[in-house]
Amino acid sequence: VTEAQDRLTVRRLPEKQVDDRAVLDAILDAGRVAHIAVVDEHEQPYVLPVAYARDGDRVLVHGSTGSRLFRTLAAGAWTCLTVTHLDGLIVARSAFESSMRYRSAMVLGTCDAVPGSDKLRSLEVLTEHLLPARWATLRAPLAKEIAATMILSLPLENWSVKVSDGWPDDPPEDLDAPVWAGVLPMATAFGVPMPAPDLRGEPAMPPYLSDWRP
Amino acid sequence: VTEAQDRLTVRRLPEKQVDDRAVLDAILDAGRVAHIAVVDEHEQPYVLPVAYARDGDRVLVHGSTGSRLFRTLAAGAWTCLTVTHLDGLIVARSAFESSMRYRSAMVLGTCDAVPGSDKLRSLEVLTEHLLPARWATLRAPLAKEIAATMILSLPLENWSVKVSDGWPDDPPEDLDAPVWAGVLPMATAFGVPMPAPDLRGEPAMPPYLSDWRP
Numbered sequence: 287v288t289e290a291q292d293r294l295t296v297r298r299l300p301e302k303q304v305d306d307r308a309v310l311d312a313i314l315d316a317g318r319v320a321h322i323a324v325v326d327e328h329e330q331p332y333v334l335p336v337a338y339a340r341d342g343d344r345v346l347v348h349g350s351t352g353s354r355l356f357r358t359l360a361a362g363a364w365t366c367l368t369v370t371h372l373d374g375l376i377v378a379r380s381a382f383e384s385s386m387r388y389r390s391a392m393v394l395g396t397c398d399a400v401p402g403s404d405k406l407r408s409l410e411v412l413t414e415h416l417l418p419a420r421w422a423t424l425r426a427p428l429a430k431e432i433a434a435t436m437i438l439s440l441p442l443e444n445w446s447v448k449v450s451d452g453w454p455d456d457p458p459e460d461l462d463a464p465v466w467a468g469v470l471p472m473a474t475a476f477g478v479p480m481p482a483p484d485l486r487g488e489p490a491m492p493p494y495l496s497d498w499r500p
Numbered sequence: 501v502t503e504a505q506d507r508l509t510v511r512r513l514p515e516k517q518v519d520d521r522a523v524l525d526a527i528l529d530a531g532r533v534a535h536i537a538v539v540d541e542h543e544q545p546y547v548l549p550v551a552y553a554r555d556g557d558r559v560l561v562h563g564s565t566g567s568r569l570f571r572t573l574a575a576g577a578w579t580c581l582t583v584t585h586l587d588g589l590i591v592a593r594s595a596f597e598s599s600m601r602y603r604s605a606m607v608l609g610t611c612d613a614v615p616g617s618d619k620l621r622s623l624e625v626l627t628e629h630l631l632p633a634r635w636a637t638l639r640a641p642l643a644k645e646i647a648a649t650m651i652l653s654l655p656l657e658n659w660s661v662k663v664s665d666g667w668p669d670d671p672p673e674d675l676d677a678p679v680w681a682g683v684l685p686m687a688t689a690f691g692v693p694m695p696a697p698d699l700r701g702e703p704a705m706p707p708y709l710s711d712w713r714p
Contacts, residue, residue, distance in 0.1 A: 318586060318589075318600075318686075319584055319586050319600070319602070321535035321547050321582055321584070322547070323537045323539075323545035323546070323547045323580075324545075325537075325539055325543060325545050328578075329539060329577075329578050330578045330580070330608060331537035331538075331539050331545045331578060331579060331580045332537070332580050332606065332608075333535050333536070333537045333547055333580045333581070333582040333606065334582070334606075335582065335584040335602065335604050337599075337600065363543075364542070364543050364544045364545060365545060366537075366544070366545045366546050366547045367547070368535055368547040368548070368549065370533055370535070370549040372532060372533050372688075374691070375532075375630060375631065377631070377634075377693070377709070379638070379639075380638055380639055380641070380645075381623055381626075381627045381635070381638055381641055382641055382642070382645040382649070384627070384630075385551075386532075386533070386551065388533070388549065390549050392546070392547065392548075394544060394546075409595055412595075413595045413598070416589060416598075417589065417591070417684075420591075421595070423679060424593070424594055424595055424679065425593075425594055425674070425677060425679075427594070427595055427596055428596070431594070431596040435596070453696045453697060453698070454696045454698075456698075460639070461698060461700055462700055462701070463639060464701065464703050465637060465638065465639075465703055466695070466699070466703045466704065466705050466706055466709070467695070467696040467698075467699055467703075468693055468694050468695040468696045468699065469693065469694045469696070470631075470690060470691070470693045470709060471690065471691030471692070471693075471694065472532075472688060472689065472690055472691070473688075473689050473691065474586075474686060474687075474688065474689070475686065475687050475688070475689035476684060476685065476686055477588070477684070477685030477686070477687065478685070479591070479682050479683065479684045479685075480682050480683045480685065481680070481681070481682040482667045482668045482681040482682045482683070483667055484667070484668075484670075484675060484681075485680070485681055485682065486675055486676055487676070487678065489678050489679055489680045489681075490680065491680050492680055495591070495680070495684060
């Protein structure tokens with residue numbers, strides 16, 4: 287057990303810990319926004335929402351080369367990237383036993399800046415993660431656009447997954463309470479795509495949107 | 501401008517910065533899971549999903565008194581709590597201009613542990629935030645339950661809000677591209693409440709669930 291692995295030992299609610307790499311991948315692949323930590327020189331952490339995509343055994347995030355916090359990450363600062371899906375409220379007979387259904391993945395480590403030669407492919411991975419099949423319909427990124435984009439990669443080496451997918455777990459003495467108990471399911475919903483006000487011509491809505499199946 | 505305020509200067513995309521306290525409150529009040537940072541003694545940050553609630557001019561989060569990371573926060577470590585709502589994908593003519601609609605609130609500072617005398621009221625605030633009108637239907641928390649719960653408060657003093665609610669902002673030379681552009685809306689959806697397998701008797705589903713209006 288390395289020191290880094292030891293850091294990730296789940297000391298609370300260890301029964302929710304999942305060691306299956308396939309579950310990690312599924313949680314990452316189902317998300318669109320991650321929260322990533324950066325600690326500045328005053329020991330002040332920041333938690334930033336970022337777009338991301340899994341690329342095999344690493345997570346890619348992208349931002350502006352002008353971002354101070356991104357540059358801190360590119361310089362090798364320790365970070366943590368977390369993706370959480372809230373799947374429902376677990377409504378128990380008491381406040382104490384009430385909780386949430388969720389799937390959460392936490393990845394610890396340090397980032398590398400993706401080199402210029404690999405940026406184009408990484409941008410494709412990021413774009414395809416959000417809307418599969420879209421990349422091929424777009425013009426190629428311009429050199430200045432690629433240059434203005436910083437892409438960081440975080441290896442999937444030191445990670446932790448927690449899944450809560452159960453029911454209220456009330457103690458026996460609460461089971462006869464005249465209180466409804468169960469789960470209020472929650473999920474991400476997608477609305478009808480809205481055309482941009484400045485849309486010219488009548489380009490067809492592409493299948494990756496009109497046939498959207500989340 | 502204090503040092504802490506200076507830290508929060510939004511250096512990227514300042515046009516998305518919002519200074520309205522009412523917007524901060526609305527973002528916090530609409531969320532259910534926050535991501536909070538804790539930095540350990542090895543400069544390793546962790547980003548943890550937590551239940552939370554706004555209580556006037558502070559945010560409350562709760563966890564177990566046995567949580568090492570919660571104890572670190574209670575001891576006064578710098579932290580950051582971020583709440584993000586993803587409202588849609590902004591689908592531009594190019595990958596570079598594509599982005600997201602979101603509302604994000606970041607609160608920086610240090611936490612105080614809520615003293616025992618104020619814990620009960622804080623638990624009520626946390627419970628009512630998730631399901632308003634529920635608290636009065638539940639038995640009172642037991643002394644041992646209250647003792648096992650750590651509640652932290654983070655003041656709403658040093659915060660930053662960013663809102664992206666626009667449309668694709670493509671450069672003029674891209675506007676004639678035969679590419680559909682617009683917004684794919686996203687939101688949190690609630691399903692039909694599911695009764696617990698061990699539900700006894702036939703307690704009515706309470707109005708706070710059957711009349712749920714997110």
